[in-house]
Amino acid sequence: MTITLLWLQLGGAALIILFAANFLAKSTDVIAIRTGLGRSFIGVVLLATATSMPELGMGVSSIMLFDAPDLAAGDAFGSNVFNLLIIGLLDLFWRNGPILNRVSTTSVALGALGIMLISIAVIGMFIHGATDSLSSLAISPVTVIMFLVFLGAMYMIYAIEKKQDSPKDDNDAPLYVGDSLPKSIAIYVTSAIVVIGAAVWLANIGDGLTHIMGWDASFVGTQFLAFSTSLPELAASFAAIRLNAPELAISNVLGSNLFNMGFILFIDDIALIHQPLWEAVSPIHIMTALFAILMTAVVTVALITHGRNRPHSFITIEASVLIGLYIISSLLVFNLG
DSSP states (O other): HHHHHHHHHHHHHHHHHHHHHHHHHHHHHHHHHHTTSSSHHIIIIIIIITTTHHHHHHHHHHHHTOHHHHHHHHHHHHHHHHHHHHHHHHHHOOOOOOOOGOOTTHHHHHHHHHHHHHHHHHHHHHHHHOOOTTSSSSSOOOHHHHHHHHHHHHHHHHHHHHHTTTTGGGGGGGGTTTTOOHHHHHHHHHHHHHHHHHHHHHHHHHHHHHHHHHHOOHHHIIIIIIHHHHHHHHHHHHHHHHHHHHHHHHHHHHHHHHHHHIIIHHHHHHHOOSSSSSGGGHHHHHHHHHHHHHHHHHHHHHHHHHSSOOSSSOHHHHHHHHHHHHHHHHHHHHHOO
8 A cells, every 4th residue: 555545544534533523522512411411521421432432443453453552552642642732722722711711620630530540551561661470461450450540530520520510501502402312312422433433444544654654653653643533532622612612622631531541541451462551562652651641730730720811812821831742742752763
């Protein structure tokens, strides 16, 4: 297959994901309003789950079809960093003050839990890099711990939202007069299936780019595939902003990172039958994970310190830092990979 055809396929898969993500955002917002569960909780449980399906499909496909676990891990960790970049981009787009001033304390919990899960992943890479005593196990104990923390995080978010007694967004109901709950659920499921199919296609494209371009699998996974599989988060978050739902947008991004670490890497580890996932991945992912932790900390601090203003009319301090950290991490991955 020629390199031109591969790049065209990458663009085609990206367009399909972008198209489906717009339907995901609207159907999820309708579900949040019709059920009264609140945009923050639904953003984490439904929208973040659906927009993270490309990472899941790409990860499992990379391992089971192409025996490329490093590509799968690179996509998960790279998606974390790109997702946090999305928050900086959303802040540029949102002109009604800093966007992180417009979300609830639920997002603070999401940020803190994200830091915890990514930190556990870093510990897992260090442990498996230092010893081979766990190499005979079918799945790493670290991965199991991450999955359990993820389940606990989902319950915690539900409990926080229930305690806050989130409003049912009745003022937004006229926006969706013709959209019933069953119809929105059907659109949600259909869009998610389309996104998963495009993700499997992306895995094939990523494997081809790795061989033809002569690039390291860590770089391809962390940069190109992470960008492509994070397109649903990008499209859905901007769609949520256009619906005047910043809470849905931010919870989608932070919730996707939880899903990447706690669920997707768990499934990837199960798919890699002959050894634990952490023994088959490049240590360069530790650096990417540390950047994700730092960027999540920037977001979390900004969420806590409400009442901030834009020091400039165009960009906030946190958006500048997030964009700068993403550029630095990308350059380091390219040079070291």
